[in-house]
Structures are given as structure tokens and as C-alpha cells.
Amino acid sequence: MPDFARDSTQLINLYQAMVLTRTFDAKAVALQRTGRLGTYPSSLGQEAVAVGVAAAMREEDLLLPSFREHGAQLWRGVTLQDILLYWGGDERGSASSGPRHDFPVNVPVGSHAPHAVGVALAFKLRGEQCVAVCVMGDGATSKGEVAEALNIAGVWRLPVVFVINNNGWAISVPVARQTAAATLAQKAVAAGIPGEQVDGNDVIAVRAAVEDALARARAGNGPALIEAITYRLSDHTTADDASRYRSDAEVSQRWNEEPIARLRRYLVKRELWTKADEERMLTALSTQVDAAVESYLATAPQPVESIFDHTYATLPADLADQRAAALAARSRR
């Protein structure tokens, strides 16, 4: 057991962060279903990957999340309200409360992998003891730019850790149809960097593996790739119906392995957690999420000028004309 796992407070923090993520996901899906949020990708069943990764990082490290890492963002200090704003279509959600240097959610699959290498290069050029952490899905590993990112990171021994959240499915395509490679971790071999698999439903294992990789990278020993094996219990997003392409039997079986019940059983067995603790926590988290939703729903929509204001650092003349026209149209209405 790693040291942090001997500390009951730390274990409980990990547990609560995963439950917060799941509570939030359920609420977000409900908001989408009632027309108050845009398309939303739940991380149901994969909470241990996001939370384990973020818990391993230092504040000064830099997270490059894909679109299913709410748990990591929340751990890093992004607020529930920021995340709701983002998925509600409000760009202010990415001007977030988390570390200002963390990158916003990257929706295009895998394109943040080379970004992470660039970040690591920046750390190296500035002589900073920081590591870039890029989390991507299993589908991203089929992309050329991910191979290119792994390759350059390896050549230059940059401080970057790639985490593959292998949830088994890229929308409707299972990993077996994504690659003939026996594992995704072995994609590291061709790049000459260490690759390992970790049980992505075990938050302790995820955090420990990422901590080791971060320590190596921070010490100047180069990048690593970690394949965290988990399962997407939810649909791909709220725009998807996974029952069309995968069996209920498969999903039911995977519910037996999900990370939250697993850690709870461990905490209870070690007498670190009681039914009363659980109830108190659920009530508190529910209150917290409800308050964020209330605040999100009460946020005034973005004004029309906001679409112009951040297209360039300073407004060019032709955009200034368009902005003025938009404002004039609004005042006429």
C-alpha cells in the first residue's frame, strides 16, 4: 500500500471526491434531459481515473483534460458552477476557478496530446519542476497526433504523463475494433517510453501509478503512459443510447466492479466509514450540487458582445463594426 493509502483522511477524501463526481454527473444528466444543459458526457463508473490522476498531481502541475474528466477538474479547484456553465454553452465556464494554468476541456479527440508535449517543453525551457498531465480516451490512441506526441515526448524526455482512460468504448466502437494491439499501454513501446496498465476502478492504484510517473518525470527521467482500465457505465453522452449497441448483461456485470462501491467496502471493512457517515456525506454533497445548479441557472446569459470580445486579444476594426451592429440590433429590440 502506498503511504497515502494508510492515511484514512486521504482515503476518505478520495472517496468523497468520487461520490461528488457521480452526484454531479447524475444532476448534469438530469439538467440536460430537462433542457437546461447542453450535450453532456457522464463519467459514471470512471470516477477513479479522474480523481486518482488529479490527487497525484501537485498544484503547479498542469492538467489537460478531455471531456470526461470532471472529477479531476473538481479536485483541482474548478467549481461545479464553472463546469455547468461550460456544458451549458457559456464560455465563462472555461475562465475557471481552478489553477489558471490548467487547460480548458479539449473536445477534439486526442489533439491535446501534442499540446501536453508543448506544455512540457515550456516547463523544460523555463526550468520548472512541473509535469503536464494529459488524460485521453481509448479511442484517442488510434490518432496519428497521439503517436506523434508520444514520439516527441520520448525523443526529448519531456516531463509529461499521458493517461489513457480506457473505458472500453469509443462511442459504439469497442477497443477490440480500435486496435489489434493487445494493450493500449504498449503504444508506449514504439515511442521508447515506459507504458503500464493499471486497474482504473481502483483509485488507490491509479493515484499510486500516476504519482510514480510524475515523480520520474519531475526528476528529469522523461514521460510515461498509463492505461487505466475502467468501464463506461453510462451512454457516451446524453446524445447517445448505448443500449443500441451493447448488451445489458455486459453492463450489469460491470456494475459489480465500479470504483465507488469498491472503495466504500474497503473503508467499511477497515471501520473508517459508517452508514451514518455515508448519509451525512450524501446529504452534504447533494446540497452542494443543488446550490451550484441554482447559481448556474440564475447566471445571466452572456451578452451579445461577448462573442466578439475574445476572438482576438484586441478587437480588429472589422469585428468592431460587427460588434457595434450587434449592439445596435439589440437596442432596437
Add this chain to the structure above:
Amino acid sequence: MAVEVLMPALSPTMTEGKLAKWSKSVGDAVKPGDILAEIETDKATMEVEAVEEGVLDQILVPAGTEGVAVNTPIAIVRGDDEEAGAKPAAKAPPKNEMRPQTAETTTAAAPPPPVTVKPAPAEADYKGETRAQTVREALRDAMAEEMRRDPDVFLMGEEVAEYQGAYKVSQGLLEEFGAKRVIDTPITEYGFTGMGVGAAMAGLKPIVEFMTFNFAMQAIDHIINSAAKTLYMAGGQMGCPVVFRGPNGAAARVAAQHSQCYASWYAHCPGLKVVSPWSAADAKGLLKSAIRDPNPVIFLENEVLYGQTFQVPTDPEWIVPIGKAKIVRPGDAVTITAFSRMVGVALIAADELAKQGIEAEVIDLRTIRPLDIETIVNSVKRTNRLVTVEEGWPFAGIGSELAALAMEQMFDWLDAPVVRVHGADVPMPYAANLEKLALPQAENIVEAVKRVTYK
């Protein structure tokens, strides 16, 4: 029979080189395959071999001479039985193993004369010192000065460090700034473009060199989806101050996949600035502005211009603002807009038109986005006629944008429909004769001007 040995071209775009040394002396016997001399350009060194048997009769260009134009006679070889000092009867181009051995080499032996253009005057308000520099040197100086000024600026790309740039634009930078800031990448455009974006989003100011902009097509997702949109999508919190630069458009004899203009591709996209200078002064002043700009900037250079010389201000604080066009030749009969290499062609056309009594105003757009609408509109208000010139394809090209602008903002001042001069709407031919036909020439511009002036 005496034959002249001519200065060979190492590549279709080479116009001159240095005669580094003679390997034979006057009076030496030579036979085919003997090395006569060594010539150098900033890209390569090669040996000139004899093609005829005989005696080296005269050396016309001494060793160490710089700037020897291609096809200049450099020596005379006479037959064994001839008298010294015989007049050459025929010209024999030296055997050149780097030249493709095809039927078209006959045209390579007689390239078109280099475009002669007037040196660009420095920006009107600059009263300081200037010096003659090539576009290549001006770009290098722009990078070097900005790298001295700001430790966050660095250069990366293929062949930029050890090799000093595929087109030798980064000469001396590795030596001055070291491998940490002048970085050779693997052949991985998709990857290193994304890296540049990531490094910029993490607070550095990368200059990403594409060996040519053709290779940026593989990486366009990072340029458009990541670089151009980040500031907007991050609610203003995180920008992407990166410069993507390299040669754009047709060079000479590099065929369909390596000859195309990307100006309208990138200018289409909000969030990007697009710059495409002609003169060395503008290349320097605009590249400096691009490096200092907090937005992602596409900086489109031209291989054919790299070796052309202009007067360039020496003051390291002298910059050319992005978004300002320049009237490079005043006139009252017609407004001709052009950018990059086409400015030189437009000026040749303007000289020809002047001989016919038509004074054309030539505007170097310099920045494609944001376009300096004011300068163009004000010019057309005086000339009442507009001809647009670009090397690229016509459909949704820069000329199309200018024609739309003419409808919106100049309609009442126009005395003739706008005419667009542009590259042929086909993949670039490889054959030299067809390539020339596919690219706008001065006579095409002259014809276009005559159409709008009803002459």
C-alpha cells in the same frame, strides 16, 4: 573548339552563387568528369565538372567571387590543338549531377531573368539607418532581435537548427541561442504544431517554422481548432501567442503538391491573423510584430523572394504594424492590389503601363487579415478601378473578398467591374512552360488593367 563553362544552377530557384575555388589552373589539361571548380550557395556546395576534353584556357571569374549569376561564363576550355585565347564557338553548360536529367533541363540552362524590382522605401516615418538585405536575412534578423528581446520566444521546426533552415532562414540562430531555443523537431508536423500551440498556451511565444506551408495541411486542426479558437473558448483566460511561418505559394518547378497559396485558407478563419510580406523591410518589421502579437499569426513567406535584396531599417525597435497595407507605387488610373511575390510582378506591370500612359497605383496588402480596408477603399475612390492580383486559386480567393468589399464599400466609385488576376484554377503543373502559364505574369496584369480602363 573552345567552349565556355557556365555558372550552373543548383536548383531551379537559384539565381546566383559564390565561386568558392578553382581546382584547375590555367593551362591544365582537363577531361570530362574532372572537377574544375567548387561553387557555393547558402544552401549547398557543389563541384563543377568538365564536359569537354581540352585545356583550361581562361578563368573568367576568380575564386572567391560572390554573387555570380547563373549562366555567367566562368571559364573557357579550348581543344588541345587550338591556340590559347581562342574565342569560344559554343556554350556548353557544365555537367551538373544535381540537376534532374530530363528533357526539361534545356530550359533550366536558360532560366528567366531574375525579377528586377525597385527597392522598397522604408516606412515613411522611419528616418534612421537602413542597409541592403535579402528577405532571408531580414527574417533571420527579425527572429534574432525578438529572441534577444524576449526569453519566451523560441524557434522550432524541421531542419531549423543544425541545418540552419531548409531555406537557410535560421542561419546563425542555433549558434547564438543554443539548442534549447532553436529546436530541430522530428518530421512530425501534426505533432510539433500541436506542441507549439501547447507551449503558447502555457505562456511561451513559439515561432513554428513549416519547411513549406504545404506541410501545415497535416496540422491545420491545431492551427484552426486549437490556436485560433482558444482565447474565445477560454472566455479570454488563455490565449495562444504563436507564429506559424514558412514559404507559401509556388516556388519554381516543385509541382502540384508543393506549389499553392494558403492565404485565403487561413484568412477565412476568425482568431487568426494572416501576414504575407513582399519586401525585406516588411518581412522583418511584420515578423517582429507577429512575434509580439498576442494572437496566433500565420506568416506566409515566399521561396522566390528569399534571395531578393531591399533596403531594411537597422533599428531593432522598428516594426511594421499588422493590418496596414502600403502603397508601393502611387498612381491615379487604377488600383492594383497584390501581396507577397505578386507585388514585384504588379510593379513590373505598372512600369509597362506607365510607358503606355497609364499610371497604376500598386497596393501591397502586406496583411491579409485583418485587411486594411481603409487604404484600399481610399485608393479606389481616387482611381475608380480595381484589379486584384494573387498567385492562388480564384474560388473564394483574396480577390473574391476584395470584389465583395468593392460591392459593399466602393460600388458608387467604381467606373468598371473589378477584375481578378489569379493563378490558374488547376493543380500546379510541373512542366516549366505550363507552370509559367499557370501563374499570373505581368502581361496578365497589364491586360486586366486595360480591361478596367477600357483601353
